[in-house]
Amino acid sequence: MFDYFLQQLIFALAIGAIYGLIALGYTMVYGVMRLINFAHGEFFMLGPYVYTFIFSGLVGLGGLAPVLDSAIAIVASFVIIGLLGVAIERFAYRPLRAYGRLAPMLSALGMSIVLQSAVRVTVGPQPVHFPAIVPSTPVAALGGMVTTVQLGILAAAVLLMVGLTLFVNGTRLGIWIRAASESWTTSSLLGIRVNRAVSLVFFIGPGLGAMAGIMYASYYGIMQPTMGSVIGLKAFTAAILGGIGSIPGAMLGGFLLGAIETFGTAFLPILSGGLIGTEYRDVFAFAVLILVLLFKPAGLLGETVSEETTVAKKDY
Amino acid sequence: MALALENVSKHFGSLVAIRNLTLSFDVGSIYSIIGPNGAGKSTVVNMIAGSYSVTSGAIRLGTTELSRLPKHRIAQLGVARTYQNLRLFDGMTVLENLEVCFFPQSWISFLSGTKRLGKAERLDICHACLAEFHLSDVADVLAGDLPYGRQKILELARAFVTQAPIVLLDEPAAGLNHTETKDMAAMIAGLKRADRAIILVEHDMDMVMSISDRIDVLNYGELLCSGTPDVVRANERVQEAYLGTTEELDDIRKLAQGRRAQGGLRSNAGIVRH
Amino acid sequence: MGNPVIVRRIGLLAALALCVVLLALVPKLPPYYVRVVDSILIYIILAVGLNLVVGYAGLLDLGFIAFYAVGAYAYAFLASGQFDIHLPFIVILFIGAAVGALAGILLGFPVLKLRGDYLAIVTLSFGEIIRIAINNADDLTNGPQGIAGLDRASLFGLPLTSPVHFYWLLLALAIIVCAGVYYMERSILGKAWRAMREDQDVVRGLGINTTTLKLLAFALSAAIGGAGGVIFGSFQRFVSPESFTFQESLLVVLIIIIGGVGNIVGVIAGAVVLVILPEVLHFAAQYRLLIYGIVLVAVIVLRPGGLVSPRFNLGFIVRKVRSLWLSPSKT
């Protein structure tokens, strides 16, 4: 049984890493804009498509070594989707800043429909095989089986998370983002160009989402226009669970959600004697979320703001 | 009915905002709480109204202990207040700002209609109140559209419309000019009733001195002095706490003079009145 | 132009008459259009209900469709061969509303302490939990198969079979709901809600229990959702979980925002636009959703405050009618 547990833990970590990466995008955007960016799942979906486009383009042009082609395509996807994020913020969200929080949220919802439909009508609705970037070989570890792809995902995700943490905590640009998350007014008084900080966030968030998308496609071997909807919602849940606005919270929330889902599937039927089947996995995940929020109303690592100190009078 | 603070303390983390404060307020008088910034005046008001919890000690209204009750219960028992920064319902009319105060206080009274004012009755009271505060002409104007001074008066009216026995006024003169402040003082003085205690937190000394029956001076969360305006005015420690000691000022003065000696500045320009 | 008051009166009368005539003409349309109008009316009812929570109480509820589902399944359980219970439609309508309200209070309790976005995600979770539970409880609900062959509804002996019958029923209910909400909005309760939306802290300082206020909003809105669900069930005569997805919840929220939050006229406009838009876009075949999304973003960027200005609300229309008709001297 312990082996079984360890095996499940490996799965939980792999999927949790992907959730966490996407959740980072939600949380960063929320941090500076107080916006639930419903379009974020679509950046995740676009990642593998853009990657494939560039990769096959490179190969078509003669290409370099496959590893180099991959690397170039990965970086280019990050940049292209990051820029797309910046453009969307500029045109679909920025004009709505003065109109409360519902209007930009709605706009994000619309953008999500647009992006997903656009991909569907250009490449067709069918799932497409996505060749693994790293060949998948099983490795025995911890009494279970790990594939190289899982290890790769975990490594890449942790690398990106550490990189982001270092960037946000250690560099001037990172500090600017954190300052803008806390107060636009104060930041602007300090000479921080808040709009640029916002753009930066809309570059990094979608870029990370795209990275998660490429990992995901590589892990499961497919990509499809609708792949961002469900996982986007889950990652958003993870961000809330960790405390939205908090970067470590998003990572924690991602891994936690991965664990809840995996262990829910693995142990719910066993522990309930078959009474509660795996089909209740999402109910279980949502129930855990609600429970956490009952005791920690701002998520695990979110800051509890007492109502007396909330200056914003109108929440919605 | 009397409001009493008994050995009340309030800590914010490691910061002690109020230390063992004991005060009591009886109906029929106007009280002022003064003191330097950060002395704990607003904390006292917020604790009475239930916005802040009490770290230790008790606050009682008559025989009821307020300090454990939720905020809306405290208000229902008869504590009304205004806020340091205007907090009106900007998107509602002046009349509606008052009307809301008559929302039925519990499920039972809401459903059964007992102890519940009829609409006509409610409106009569509100209109009478508006008349009393000279706001009748703007009854249907959105509160947010009123000029600052009248918004202040509306907030005052909202605190008085339910005839609460305890009214807490948090800096009613803040932001008003001299004439307005004088009017405000007269208005508050005129609201003194035998069945009502008015507690004022205010910086404007003219107002405080002219209308208060008793002044409590707070410093570092403790009561520095308490008494009639004359007593307080004469108290040296109060003067010190408010104006700073002369020696410290001297040091700064010396430094300032050293700097000015460089010259070329407008230090000695005459006074121009616009 | 003679007496301007008279001219304006005639104009107003003509406008009102036009509305009545248009509404009376709907049954003459081909059934497809009647069905579209029926859909619009259902969404108006739902959106006006949800608006109580989002627009008046200022709480973003992303799981509203759960109450709709509760209502629809109430009809399926109580008027079909599923348990061989066949209650009259009108009885189930009230039961549906009551069960909806109960579910609303149930949801209300855990979320009251939560701030905006946390509240949104918890309501979303609640909606999903309800849908998944319906999908999984095979013995009770037939799971994904849904419950088919629901009773044909009848009201006071009149059978409700065609889209036209439902048009009249839905129109009546929509008017009742709009009028009820309009009355509530102007009552002291509505004022307390508005005040709470502006500054919940001060409202508490006025002696108002905001917990009660919020629960009341949840319960009322859920009751409307439940009643809407009952009608939906009796109209389709088939219920299955796929009618109650998160997308449906979002659609109702969209209707409110597109139209203008907190404004019944806006909600009506929003429902009209968002129900008709996909129908119009049928010609675009696979580009349909793409164009829909583009229109959505365009509308919101161009009119961020909603299609209908907050000033143009039901109160405004009523005042206009009053001032022009009832007391012409005051114009």
Place this chain on the structure above:
Amino acid sequence: MLKVAGLKAGYGRTQVLFGIDLEVRAGEIVTIIGANGAGKTSTLRSISGLTQVYAGEIEFKGRPIRGLPPEEITRLGLAHCPEGRQILQRLTVEENLLAGYLPGRGRSFDEIRTEVYDMFPILRERRHSLASRMSGGQQQMLAIGRSLMATPELLMLDEPSLGLAPKIINQIFEIIIGLSKSGISLIVVEQNAAVALEIADYAYVIDAGRCSVEGGAHNVLNDPDLKAAYLGA
């Protein structure tokens, strides 16, 4: 250095400033005093671009700055240390300083940071603690230090003594004098008018959104009428 003429400003439909004229010359300490809510803070916010300006001229170093966004005004060398300190609570002391540092103004981060730490040794001591854990006085020092990171030529301090113990207040004022000596021009908005007038060169009295009196600080301090009106004595 700074010239403001006929400034009218407000928040949406509520106008709060009805015509402010003021001037700051190089090296001066100018103080703005007046009743709470009279418009002192709004004046500073209008100058730094935070409050909507309806009419009037604002010129900094001969350049009109009305309508510029706050960050660009700061980048020109006009820093604003806001009321209530507005420390970024979730950042550490040093991160707050880093947030305030503007590259491209000719001085390195390390250089200014050392200066600030020398001025406020307590900040160096607690450089890695979260700003929210600092006491009120320390936060005020941090706020001033942070403003200095932008190498300002004119620094506007809004209520630097607010909520501070008298001893700390005196320290703050000593620092203000020190800043002035190092060549920074200052506007100090103060409720504690008595001390503010002691250290200032020139004073403006604002009353209900208008400039009612101006003059050499000492003359204002010693004017019997003004004393009665604004100094609470």
Place this chain on the structure above:
Amino acid sequence: MTRNRVLLSAALLLASSVLPAMADDIVLGGSAPMSGAQAEFGQSQIDGAQLYFDQLNEKGGIKGNKVVFRPLDDRADPRQGTLVAQQFCDDSAVIGVIGHMNSGVTMPALDIYSECGMPQVVPATNPELMRMGFKTVVRPVANDFVQGALPAKYVTEKLGLKTAVLVHDKTVFGQGIAGVFKDNFEAGGGKVSGTHGTNPEDVDFSALIASIKLENPDVVYMGAGMPQLALFLKQMREQGLKAQFIGPDIGFTVDFITQVGAASAEGALMTFQLPPYDSSPELKDFSERHQARFGRAPGPYASLGFANAQVMAAAVEKAEMLDREGVLAQLHGVTVDTLLGPVAFDENGENTTAPMYLYVVKDGKFELIKQ
């Protein structure tokens, strides 16, 4: 408000002017999800039907009349489905409908079609549909009973496998077909040791597979859509679960094998309503035409869409009057050789001989198992 009025009138105008048809054209409706999560399957079906009608028109249409195929998107939403149904009913030019793909969407729509006497060929496979007593509808494709029974028989009788685990996606189709498999498997002496529900859009089954591994069954039957079938099998093989994998028709595509990987897919069983694409010139021709017309191999339901169109066209061909009544009179009695093979209907409208074929993946290709 003016904006809304403009929008409204524009809406009504546009809605009434969708794809105008010539007076003597034969207008046939079709409906399936063409947007949203199930767009792939719906679109493949529509494409298949379109392909046949194009082919028909090239040959001069039916009795010299051009066939206009008018597909409408139902988004797999029952409410949308009723609107689409009503729209077809209202348009007197429409004399037959192929739709809907989802049983849940078809269910409330049946009522509407039958009320306006609309001849309907239904692609949805839920057995329940044809037992509701509607006389306006036929189903050429095999229902889930046939599809679930065939592989169950094969693995118990021919392969002698004893234990099975069922996985389904909690949809009407997935759950229904898994249930049928279970009944037949148990009837054949097998034992079902567990049934697991997933969500229709799940992609990660690793936790579930690990727990199935504990049960170590001989057979894993999965009632789900694509790409879930492929993902499940791939992850199953990655974890070294060696059980016999069986899936339904929806996985009978080239994509299935590419997505799983030829090595991992080896040995998987799949049911399908058609003989192999290369088994007859018609099928070969279909496959090539599809590739030529749409630039891709036939999607999961393209051939079924094609066959449904063949049935509808045959009924129209035989009709004396080119109206609904005329077509309806012929609908039940029609016999036609389709891609599926010969089609004829019983009193419920089910195909009496609805064929079902079992395939095994061998060397990266589907190979028919001859019985």
